Amino acid sequence: MAPLVPSQEELQRRRIIGVNAETVTNIPSTDFPGHWPGESHGWALDQFKNDFKVEYHRNDPYEASFSLIGLDAAVANAFRRILMAEIPTLAIETVYVHNNTSVIQDEVLAQRLGLIPLKGSVEGINWMQWEQKAPGDEGSAAPELTDFNTVVMQLDIECTQNPDVADDETDPRKLYNNAHVYSKHLTFTPVGRQEQFFVGDGAIRAVQPDILIAKMRPGQKIEMELHCVKGIGADHAKFSPVATASYRLLPDIQILRPIIGEDAKKFAKCFPKGVIGLEPVTSEEASRAGSGYEGHAGEQKAVVKDAFNDTVSRECLRHEEFQGKVKLGRVRDHFIFNVESSGQFESDTLFLESVKVLKLKCARWKRGLNDLMA
Known part of the structure; x- marks a missing residue:
């Protein structure tokens, strides 16, 4: 029996998910995405190239909006999950407290520091090695610290009285020096080959200089050494390179x-x-x-x-x-993405990185299948 050939009207009808007052309709359940019984749906690369489109709506350095057209929801969602949890980035992992006489406890201060997004030379960050953690290896020995896997930063600041302040001044930021500790007070110390990558505008620093870390008064001091490593959001949210990564289906409005x-x-x-x-x-x-x-x-x-x-x-x-008089719906294969970078990478670069990660996953899966067939 020859496979059925659906009309263009039928193909268009399948693309629209009906949005009614109380229900959502036209969400067929099939064995495979895009498969319809009695029809030929063999994979064809040329057909995919013709149907697949990428349209950019906004491309700012740290926020991008674009559409992926002609994909299945499983692939679109894979990109979203990879963006949030599987692109390695740099964050503060270990904090060595040499002196902390502020009112903030050591562990709270360390947690705050870990959540500060960092940026630097993208080439240098990609050059650094990512020590991937295996499940259950939390108790294993830490890897040897080298310029290849660890970035060292310092936080050394003390609050003192400002001798030149007016007698009637009440603002603590003017009464005292360093009354507020900000992320701009973090200093980077390059070691070894890091001096080749993280120089000038490419030096490791906080994305935003005015992130408040602590408040101090005269006589209080914070002296810490911070070790930054690469990690992924699946291990901890501080490594996630995006503030938001979401998608929605293109709305469809028909005035009947x-x-x-x-x-x-x-x-x-x-x-x-x-x-x-x-x-x-x-x-x-x-x-x-x-x-x-x-x-x-x-x-x-x-x-x-x-x-x-x-x-x-x-x-x-x-x-x-x-x-x-009106029919509402959504186009099932038109995904409108919104990606907001936390600052370490530009938003459009992040999406390309997610494509690389997905390609590596597919390559590993293919090798695994070949090993099973061998």
Whole structure:
């Protein structure tokens, strides 16, 4: 029996997930993603290249928004999980407290320091070695510290009285020197080959210089040595290179029957600003039989202007006057990603790193299959 060939209308229908007032429809359960019984769905690289698209909507240094079109949800979610948990980054791991007379306990201060995002030369950070932890090896001996796997930073600061302050001054930041300890007070000490990579603007430092670490008063002092290593977010959240990494499906809004006049204005208010626009009904539309605009020339009608910004709130489905006039949905293979970097890597670089990680995973899986078949 020859495989069925679905029409373009059927293929388009399958792409849309129906969003109703109380339910979500058209979510078929199949044995494999994109598979439909009775049809040929053999893998074809050329077909995938033709269907797959990447569209960038925003590409700032530390925040990017882009669309992946033509992928299955499993692959899109793999990228999201890799971005959050499997790209190695640099963070403070070990804190040696030589002196701490501030009011903050040693362990609390160490935890605060570990959560400060660091940045430096990307080339140097990629050059450094990542000591991957095996499950259950927490009690094993620590690796030898070298310039290849450890970055050393110092926090040496003391609060003193400011002799030049006015008598009526009450601001502690002016009354005292170093009353507030910030992330900019962390200093980097390169060792060995690190001097080749982490120099100038590429030196290891906090992403934001004004992250508050502690408050002190005269006579209090903090003296610490900090060891930074590479790790992944799966081991600890401080190693996660992103503040957020999320995706959503592209909204789909279809106006099935004309919405005119005051109803059109009310309909536009049911959506975020800019999603629904108001346009005058043309004389051609008003003269066309069966268009629904007969006798309404010049009146305002509702049109879908930019569904991308819609949040699919279903507000319009609550009103009786819009029943049967609008259909909401989401495109199942159009994923809108938003990636916000914590600062160590630029956001678009992070996504490329996630692709590399996924390729390595696939290569290891393929080698494992070959070993089983051997």
